[in-house]
Amino acid sequence: MLWRKIATGLLLIVSVNVVQAQNLPNFSDIVEANSPAVVKINTVSHAQASPRSALPDSQQIPEIFRHFLDPRNQAERESRSLGSGFILSSDGYLLTNNHVVEGADEIVVRLQDRREFEAELVGTDKRSDLALLKIDAKGLPFLKFAKPDDLKVGEWVLAIGSPFGLDFSASAGIVSAIGRSIPTEDNENYVPFIQSDVAINPGNSGGPLFNLDGEVVGINSQIFTRSGGSIGLSFAIPASVAVNVVEQLKSKGRVDRGWLGVMIQEVDRDLAASFGLRKPEGALVARIEPGSPADDAGLQVGDIILKFAGEKIAESSDLPHVVGSTQPGESVPVEVIREGKKKSLSVTVATLGSQEDDQQAAGSDNSSDTGSSRLGMVVEALPKELAQRWDVKAGVLVTNVAPGSAADAAGLRPGDVVTQIGFNAISSLDDYTMVEQQLPSDSLLPIRFVRQGRPIFRTIATPK
Incomplete structure (x- = not known):
């Protein structure tokens, strides 16, 4: 009887393994059908070697040696790299990564049948890391793109x-x-x-x-x-x-993307609660570029974007994806939370340009004792030169933060410029004093400040 039980158990294991094996995909047909359209890409870059040293006066060098210092006689350095790509059409268009061909002087495409072609660079897009190539060939095998949004996790x-x-x-x-x-x-x-x-x-x-x-x-x-x-x-x-x-x-020959003109940050649990949201979601607008599409559409600092062009913005990182894929010049609906209430706007997206360098910032040595101890920070009027340097229109400058205070717990520090508490804009010392006196006790409120030119939203807990 024992050997029968053992045999039955082994048979069951074998049967399960067979069923599992039958459920696993067989990739051989996909490889056989599509690999002829996949290519290998070899690139060569030439760079002229720099002289090992610079002499102050080449006239002191004997004539017979001077030609060695002529840049035209410097040896070229050659660097090679490789990558992959695939054919998009029978007439020779190919796609690969921008970083595979960036800076290349020669691009050689090798097909599976071992034919080689020198490729022409049609155009590149650094932001997506894609490059379009063209080879002089006809009747090539090519691949097709899948429909958007069909892909699922686990596939x-x-x-x-x-x-x-x-x-x-x-x-x-x-x-x-x-x-x-x-x-x-x-x-x-x-x-x-x-x-x-x-x-x-x-x-x-x-x-x-x-x-x-x-x-x-x-x-x-x-x-x-x-x-x-x-x-x-x-x-x-x-x-x-x-x-x-x-x-x-x-x-x-280029790629145009949509541009909104906002600086955003993630909405965490505390920020969500302070803005009246049931859960963290959306993209919090921390800054708006003057004259940008967001500015023209009436978006405001402190708005939380929940939908853009009909697409849900679950996390702040979703917004650049959606805005960038929007056609410049297109008008799209935007849904935001403003002061705890939903509001619908319409924005006409512009064309994204080159990214500008962030401005460098410096602190201020001028301080005063004006301010209040309720939130645990001392503030002063915002110096004009600091406002210009950091592109801040109004606010108050934090000069001191008491350890263990509400301001300290919120992460504020000297040099920050407070521009908003709750839903109240802070434009001057008078604004700050009035707003602070009227703050509700034992509440969690959003606070906006600018740190070295970068706007930041946090939450601040008012004392009981």
Whole structure:
């Protein structure tokens, strides 16, 4: 009897394993059908070597040696890099990452059948890290983009590329998250990345990420790693972003994005409570550029944007994605919370330009004892030179913060410029004194201040 039970148990295990194996996807058909449209990209950059030293007077050097100092005789340094890409159309348009071809003097595209073509750079978009190339060929195999918004977390995906130069390698995994925000080195955030656990390594950049229908859902762009290799955190640019970028690069050689003209911050639990929200959501407007679309539409500092162009703004990082994808010149509805009440506005989006450098700030040595101890901070009138330097129209300058006070708990410190408490604007010392005296006891209120040119919202708890 014992051996029968053992045999039955083994049979059950084998049956379960067979069923599980039958449920796993077979990627071989996808690889066979689509890998001919995936390419390997080799780039070469030439840079002239700099002289090792600079001599104050070349006339002191004998004539026979002077030609060595001529820049025209300096040897060129050659650097090479590689990446992946894929063909978009039978007439030779290709897509890859901007960082794969950035600064390249030569771009060589190699197909799976080992044919090689020198590629022309049609256009690049640094903000999305995409580049459009063109090779002189006809009748090429090409890939199709998946429909936007069809991708779901947990869905199987497949990558094909050239990791570490190993041509046309395939790796598979699942979608781990959608809409990941990864700010660039310029602190811009216009791509809602797809996160997956597909093994992506250097050389995969620019290659396609497929769904089980063999459609491109993303363009592999970044990895998170401490070792230099894949640890199961890879990020791809969504197909919806790529389609828009390709269309614009083809038609005008550049990409125009929508611009609203606001500086925003996340809404945490305390801020949500102080603004009358049931839960943290939306993007809190901390600053509005004068003359911007937001300014013209009547948006105000302290508004919390809940919807933009019909899209829900669950987190502050959602807003740049939606605004950036809006066509410049288009008028769209905006839903905000203002002083605890919902309000609908209409804004005409403008074109995003180059990011301006942040202004450098300096503190002020002038102080006075004007202020109140109720919130635990001493304030003074805002000096004109400081207001101009930090582009602050009005407010009061914090000169001292008492340890353990409400202001201290809110994170204020000397040098901050307070511009709003609760829903009351602070334009002068008189405003501050009046508002502070009328503050309700034992309440959690929003407070806005400017720190070295950067506007910040926090919450401050008034004493009992």
